[in-house]
Amino acid sequence: MRDVYVAGIGITTFTRLEYPLSEIAAYASMMALKDAGVTEVDQLYVANMGAPRVNHQTALASAVADTLSLLPAGAAAIENGPASGAAAIKAGFQAVASGLDDVVLVAGVERMREVNNLEATDFIATLTHPLTEYIYGVTLPAHAAMFTRLYMEKYGVTERHLAMVGVKNQNAALNNEWAHLQQEISMEGILDSPEAMTNNPYVAEPLRFFDACPVSDGGAAIILVSKEKAEELGRPMIKLSGIGQATDTHAVFEREEPTDLLAVRKAAEDAFAMAGLTPDDVDVAELHDAFTILEIVESEEVGFFPKGEGHLALEKGETALGGKIPINVGGGLKGRGHPVGATGVAQAWEIVTQLRGDGGKRQVEGARIGLTLNFGGFGNNVVCLTFVRED
Amino acid sequence: MSVDLEKILRPVESPMAPYEPKYMMLASGEPVVVRQVFRDEIPDLLKHVEPLIHVERDYYDVVAARVYAELIGYYTHRFQDQYVLALQVDGELAAIVNGRQVTPKLGLSLHTLALRRGLRIGAHGFAAKMEYHIDALGHDEVLIVAESPIGFRRWMIEYKLEKRFDIPHELGGVPSWALTRELFDRARASLVVGRRPVPPELLEKAMEKILPPSDPPTPPLDPLAATRALYDPTATALVAQRWEMEKGAQDA
Numbered sequence: 001m002r003d004v005y006v007a008g009i010g011i012t013t014f015t016r017l018e019y020p021l022s023e024i025a026a027y028a029s030m031m032a033l034k035d036a037g038v039t040e041v042d043q044l045y046v047a048n049m050g051a052p053r054v055n056h057q058t059a060l061a062s063a064v065a066d067t068l069s070l071l072p073a074g075a076a077a078i079e080n081g082p083a084s085g086a087a088a089i090k091a092g093f094q095a096v097a098s099g100l101d102d103v104v105l106v107a108g109v110e111r112m113r114e115v116n117n118l119e120a121t122d123f124i125a126t127l128t129h130p131l132t133e134y135i136y137g138v139t140l141p142a143h144a145a146m147f148t149r150l151y152m153e154k155y156g157v158t159e160r161h162l163a164m165v166g167v168k169n170q171n172a173a174l175n176n177e178w179a180h181l182q183q184e185i186s187m188e189g190i191l192d193s194p195e196a197m198t199n200n201p202y203v204a205e206p207l208r209f210f211d212a213c214p215v216s217d218g219g220a221a222i223i224l225v226s227k228e229k230a231e232e233l234g235r236p237m238i239k240l241s242g243i244g245q246a247t248d249t250h251a252v253f254e255r256e257e258p259t260d261l262l263a264v265r266k267a268a269e270d271a272f273a274m275a276g277l278t279p280d281d282v283d284v285a286e287l288h289d290a291f292t293i294l295e296i297v298e299s300e301e302v303g304f305f306p307k308g309e310g311h312l313a314l315e316k317g318e319t320a321l322g323g324k325i326p327i328n329v330g331g332g333l334k335g336r337g338h339p340v341g342a343t344g345v346a347q348a349w350e351i352v353t354q355l356r357g358d359g360g361k362r363q364v365e366g367a368r369i370g371l372t373l374n375f376g377g378f379g380n381n382v383v384c385l386t387f388v389r390e391d
Numbered sequence: 392m393s394v395d396l397e398k399i400l401r402p403v404e405s406p407m408a409p410y411e412p413k414y415m416m417l418a419s420g421e422p423v424v425v426r427q428v429f430r431d432e433i434p435d436l437l438k439h440v441e442p443l444i445h446v447e448r449d450y451y452d453v454v455a456a457r458v459y460a461e462l463i464g465y466y467t468h469r470f471q472d473q474y475v476l477a478l479q480v481d482g483e484l485a486a487i488v489n490g491r492q493v494t495p496k497l498g499l500s501l502h503t504l505a506l507r508r509g510l511r512i513g514a515h516g517f518a519a520k521m522e523y524h525i526d527a528l529g530h531d532e533v534l535i536v537a538e539s540p541i542g543f544r545r546w547m548i549e550y551k552l553e554k555r556f557d558i559p560h561e562l563g564g565v566p567s568w569a570l571t572r573e574l575f576d577r578a579r580a581s582l583v584v585g586r587r588p589v590p591p592e593l594l595e596k597a598m599e600k601i602l603p604p605s606d607p608p609t610p611p612l613d614p615l616a617a618t619r620a621l622y623d624p625t626a627t628a629l630v631a632q633r634w635e636m637e638k639g640a641q642d643a
Binding site: 010011012013015016017019024027028030031177178183184185186187188189190193194195196197198199200201210 | 415416417418419420421509510511515581582583584585586614615617618
């Protein structure tokens with residue numbers, strides 16, 4: 001198996017984008033192609049979750065290939081729920097590692113704001129079990145709320161911990177020009193003042209408005225190449241060193257212990273094993289904080305902190321910029337936004353930015369090893385990636 | 392025989408109780424002061440409303456144009472029983488809300504114009520003017536319309552307004568909705584916030600001068616321009632767009 005490197009990255013502003021879906025993907029891809037210094041690719045993978053349903057478009061990869069004039073490159077779309085982005089990166093890795101291709105473009109894109117919030121929420125809810133969850137009206141905020149309540153009772157997480165994640169990540173987005181939310185929030189304003197319940201109402205108790213990521217449009221792209229090609233291109237040598245992917249029961253109620261995210265644990269273990277790393281080696285991480293509780297729990301399941309102690313580390317500032325393991329320094333899904341198909345690629349974009357030392361105000365000093373965790377379903381399909389700067 | 396036309400043209404003003412200022416904490420942690428603005432300060436407001444007439448997004452153009460006309464109407468005594476409330480953060484104008492008294496028992500909401508986006512500033516302003524209608528002026532109900540989807544969500548849905556479709560609203564003659572005293576009472580706990588009295592230093596800062604908003608809504612930038620500039624080495628797309636914006640501002 002050949003080593004695989006990230007030679008180029010690109011992203012669009014995450015916000016409301018009134019452009020054709022293929023064009024949004026193309027903008028991010030053009031940026032990545034230019035960054036890598038390549039004009040041709042062997043293959044492109046386009047990660048997306050909702051185009052057929054939300055945007056009434058199928059065969060998205062063919063459209064992106066043509067929009068970018070990358071013909072006759074191979075092209076395929078990857079739909080894997082909110083983990084589509086990292087799943088597409090895995091497909092790109094396999095293509096290069098196997099020797100089938102030398103240069104692969106992986107783009108993630110979503111345009112969710114084409115529909116209203118109710119339709120967007122329903123579209124995301126279609127990833128739940130159709131017979132035991134969806135037909136009873138379960139949405140992702142509802143899932144996350146029940147999960148949070150259990151976690152609170154079992155491990156002592158409080159609404160204050162959730163708000164701390166929200167404030168940390170949304171304010172971190174102020175240092176990321178591409179992030180959706182550019183509005184500072186404070187603990188006083190969303191939790192402690194008499195007006196907090198109006199400013200930050202419950203959307204699914206115990207989760208409040210600022211515990212959830214925004215609905216965003218956006219695209220992100222990376223260029224994966226072989227080692228020989230990476231050396232030829234002369235960009236910083238960022239190796240995609242580890243990949244782990246795991247699944248869990250589709251219906252959450254079937255899990256023996258619902259507060260354990262076993263797919264997260266397994267995906268991280270496999271990625272670390274492949275890369276020859278441990279959680280202690282990681283300098284910077286991107287975790288899938290679609291809801292604030294998820295950052296806390298994922299920080300435990302990937303091995304940064306013992307089970308049930310993620311919130312204690314948060315209290316000590318260990319997950320903030322300058323802490324033991326900075327998490328979501330570019331805002332995460334909470335601040336950057338969560339165009340679902342693009343998120344896994346955007347996480348890789350952030351980590352590569354960090355490992356190149358291009359993070360500006362949000363740069364983690366001396367970062368050389370990074371991790372992304374892309375969480376699909378309610379933890380039933382998870383992809384973990386590790387990246388290492390070699391030069 | 393001479394006739395003083397001004398006496399005919401100028402509406403006779405009804406007595407209206409003053410709005411007692413209040414303040415509240417935004418999600419950002421900043422305190423916002425809500426207070427009544429009278430005629431002498433209207434020219435200050437006009438300066439900050441006028442630029443929004445040229446913001447062709449989220450219905451800012453139509454709302455700002457109407458607010459501008461309403462404020463001039465108030466200033467020149469050509470509007471019956473209008474009141475204006477301003478929301479200020481550290482002196483900066485964050486929102487303007489206005490309305491009028493139709494009869495001693497009926498109010499009419501005119502506009503809610505947020506000059507700073509997000510943080511429920513517009514929603515706080517709307518709640519304040521409903522509080523003024525119901526609690527201070529003693530109106531039994533307030534007639535309301537929305538010009539934007541955001542407004543519809545904030546007023547019609549959040550307050551569960553009742554239909555009064557047989558009454559054309561003064562804003563464009565469209566069918567009215569109504570906030571009744573009962574609906575307002577139901578919303579008090581969740582939507583209506585604020586503390587009184589306002590600490591003297593906060594109120595003094597607000598009264599001292601209406602400062603311009605530091606981050607007002609602007610004409611829509613092409614959100615992909617920055618991305619495009621990074622693969623277009625001459626950045627012509629971004630430059631061309633800025634030229635267009637500058638040209639638009641000069642023309643305005």
